[in-house]
Amino acid sequence: MNQKRVRQGLQDIFGPHVGIGFADPASENNELLQAERDAAMSMVPKRMREFAAGRAAARDALQEIKHAPVAIPRAQDRAPVWPAGVVGSITHCHTACLTVVSHIEHWRSIGLDIEDDAPLHREAWPIVLTEAELRSVQKLPRWRRARRIKLLFSVKEAVYKAQYPVTGEIFDFHTLETHLENNRFLASFTRDVGRYQKGMSIGGGFFEIDKYVISGAQIVDR
Known part of the structure; x- marks a missing residue:
């Protein structure tokens, strides 16, 4: 690397x-x-x-x-x-x-995640992705889907790490729905979690290098 x-x-x-x-x-x-x-x-x-x-x-x-x-x-x-x-x-x-x-x-808090390019098992897709994310991924060419799913997994891991010191809450992947634009993202809460009400978001960015995807989330509010 x-x-x-x-x-x-x-x-x-x-x-x-x-x-x-x-x-x-x-x-x-x-x-x-x-x-x-x-x-x-x-x-x-x-x-x-x-x-x-x-x-x-x-x-x-x-x-x-x-x-x-x-x-x-x-x-x-x-x-x-x-x-x-x-x-x-x-x-x-x-x-x-x-x-x-x-x-x-x-x-206020940050979260970091690195993942290699090994694809997630197909049975894990509906566990990691919301229905809207899964529909979005299925519109991609087949050769891009595995990489996109691993990216969404990484983004959610980074956001989870960033929010945990603030809320102390443990939750599943469906608690976040991720929206990507260029190399930035917003992860929106699908339900209330601690101080975060449904619809509120945590932002960050990501990049791919060699066989890795790296994601970072940050919280600035006090």
Whole structure:
């Protein structure tokens, strides 16, 4: 993965005031700090490597916004516990781990997701997509459908990550209906979720690079 291109894509989504970190989720060389090791004690080796990569990428990202590279513990709900005044998001697939962080004066919350181009099983389509999204996808040429579905999946994952620190709510894919335009999106709530009433939206952007799609969502309101 070309890190320079990924960095540019993420800055296009989140703006220039973010820190960005990269790590290899297959590496055994990413170290954990004590508070992180406590959280990882029960993890199987593969999951521990992914967890360590996320924390290593997070510390690199923190340094880019002039913040000390501190431990990023895990809350009871398994969400990262960011330092006071910092928001962030960690994502990984089999071959890449990314983190984006920002000072809270720039964004109230952010969400990041990376997906590879492996297609979702067809039986998962109606689970991920609303009826309107499914009709829209079926209008595309067959060779474009799998990629579009993976993109919509990624966008919804990013939005979910962004809203969770604000609402604390868990919901399914049909709670969001996504509208794409160029490399931007709006994800509208199909029902009330916490402070978000039906019809309200969270926005963000996405880009495709090599065999990956990367999506980012941001919340600016306080």
